[in-house]
Amino acid sequence: MVFLVAGSAWGPAVGQWGMHPNALLDSCTVLLKQVLRFDHPADMVVSRHFREQRLGPRERATVAETIYTVLRKKNLFTYLAQHGSGPTERRLSILGFAAERDFLLGALTDQEKDWLARCDQVKPEDLMELHRHNLPAWLVEPLKAQLGDDFWPLVESLNAPAGLDLRVNTLKDKRAEVQKELAKAAIKTVATPYSPWGLRMTTKPALNKLDAFTRGAIEVQDEGSQLLALLVDAKRGEMVVDFCAGAGGKTLALGASMRNTGRLYAFDTSGHRLDALKPRLARSGLSNVHPVAIAHERDDRIKRLAGKIDRVLIDAPCSGLGTLRRNPDLKWRQSPKAIEELTAKQAAILQSAARLLKPGGRLVYATCSVLRDENEAIAQAFGDANKDFTPLEASDVLTHLGVEGAAKLCSGPYLRLWPYLHQTDGFFAAVWQKI
Numbered sequence: 001m002v003f004l005v006a007g008s009a010w011g012p013a014v015g016q017w018g019m020h021p022n023a024l025l026d027s028c029t030v031l032l033k034q035v036l037r038f039d040h041p042a043d044m045v046v047s048r049h050f051r052e053q054r055l056g057p058r059e060r061a062t063v064a065e066t067i068y069t070v071l072r073k074k075n076l077f078t079y080l081a082q083h084g085s086g087p088t089e090r091r092l093s094i095l096g097f098a099a100e101r102d103f104l105l106g107a108l109t110d111q112e113k114d115w116l117a118r119c120d121q122v123k124p125e126d127l128m129e130l131h132r133h134n135l136p137a138w139l140v141e142p143l144k145a146q147l148g149d150d151f152w153p154l155v156e157s158l159n160a161p162a163g164l165d166l167r168v169n170t171l172k173d174k175r176a177e178v179q180k181e182l183a184k185a186a187i188k189t190v191a192t193p194y195s196p197w198g199l200r201m202t203t204k205p206a207l208n209k210l211d212a213f214t215r216g217a218i219e220v221q222d223e224g225s226q227l228l229a230l231l232v233d234a235k236r237g238e239m240v241v242d243f244c245a246g247a248g249g250k251t252l253a254l255g256a257s258m259r260n261t262g263r264l265y266a267f268d269t270s271g272h273r274l275d276a277l278k279p280r281l282a283r284s285g286l287s288n289v290h291p292v293a294i295a296h297e298r299d300d301r302i303k304r305l306a307g308k309i310d311r312v313l314i315d316a317p318c319s320g321l322g323t324l325r326r327n328p329d330l331k332w333r334q335s336p337k338a339i340e341e342l343t344a345k346q347a348a349i350l351q352s353a354a355r356l357l358k359p360g361g362r363l364v365y366a367t368c369s370v371l372r373d374e375n376e377a378i379a380q381a382f383g384d385a386n387k388d389f390t391p392l393e394a395s396d397v398l399t400h401l402g403v404e405g406a407a408k409l410c411s412g413p414y415l416r417l418w419p420y421l422h423q424t425d426g427f428f429a430a431v432w433q434k435i
């Protein structure tokens with residue numbers, strides 16, 4: 001049957017196993033039970049499990065991919081699991097088990113084998129829509145209304161694993177040189193089609209021991225994220241604010257774009273996330289970055305900088321629904337109420353951060369959500385209420401920066417990236433100039 005994943009493109013390689021299949025299936029079952037409580041992000045729960053359990057790299061890859069496959073296909077697998085026997089989480093783990101079928105069969109009872117063979121006979125056309133799109137009901141209507149015929153291509157892309165992009169730190173090296181260096185370490189990459197800083201990998205090797213990584217020449221960053229930083233077009237000697245800097249993915253790109261000159265404030269309400277920026281900053285060679293933990297978006301420190309800043313990026317807290325390829329648990333952890341709270345927060349942050357800009361300055365509002373409520377609706381309301389901000393066409397900005405085919409990345413005045421069209425996560429950005 002087409003739904004079961006027995007080793008995906010990113011799954012573990014064929015070879016010797018260090019564990020009996022039943023022990024591995026048990027490990028998946030125990031972990032899945034914890035993940036499906038949805039009280040913490042899945043990646044955190046998986047990492048904790050790996051710290052507590054001794055598993056080899058291949059077994060870890062299988063367990064992680066099994067969990068993520070179940071999260072991606074939860075509606076379908078829950079439906080199929082109704083008809084089997086034994087604990088639900090074990091049946092879900094069997095359906096998502098990310099290794100060769102023969103290995104899995106070594107762990108199954110005769111009853112389970114029969115049930116799995118029956119699952120294999122199920123055809124997509126026999127299934128209800130909810131078992132094919134694997135989305136929560138509340139998310140289906142807004143996406144269908146927005147996407148029309150593109151709903152199914154989007155769903156398929158969101159339910160597939162994501163690739164892996166690197167950003168080359170151009171303060172340290174040129175992209176072509178880093179590409180050659182990686183090729184010598186047998187890591188094949190291609191230049192990203194739109195970002196001038198990006199390399200797309202065709203495999204997922206461990207990077208953190210590579211010299212290019214430890215000397216700060218590369219960072220893992222989706223091409224879409226790179227394009228958000230590019231839209232800011234931060235220049236030498238400027239005063240720039242990354243308002244929701246988090247662990248600094250975009251801060252590092254902005255700092256390099258400023259050639260390590262001027263002053264770049266990295267604000268965030270989470271001191272913990274800003275702490276994660278520090279080792280990345282140390283590797284990057286940037287000394288123009290000033291991380292500041294703020295209490296909220298109206299913090300006094302923001303008032304003091306009002307009217308003084310050349311460029312502000314707001315990479316707003318959002319539902320993350322554009323990143324379902326990497327974080328499939330988010331579709332189960334978000335809710336209409338959470339989106340409503342987020343949109344209120346997004347509007348408040350945008351309004352407050354806009355005060356920082358000096359006349360002629362540039363404001364970029366961005367999210368990694370695919371929902372209109374978090375994107376166009378926020379940008380539209382801000383534009384209507386702030387006539388001292390002129391909207392800029394994102395495609396003009398990117399074309400001016402040398403991005404070929406920039407119009408294909410945009411919808412109306414906005415940047416709108418989609419996994420099924422651009423092989424990036426789903427991203428949105430709106431750009432204004434302060435009059």
Ligand SMILES: C[S@@+](CC[C@H](N)C(=O)[O-])C[C@H]1O[C@@H](n2cnc3c(N)ncnc32)[C@H](O)[C@@H]1O
Binds near residue numbers: 243246267270
């Ligand atoms: C999308 S994440 C940022 C990701 C980051 N820019 C990157 O590229 O890695 C949003 C961030 O907004 C922060 N945040 C939430 N509320 C905020 C507020 N009122 N003011 C500033 N930052 C806030 C969160 O802590 C979170 O780190």
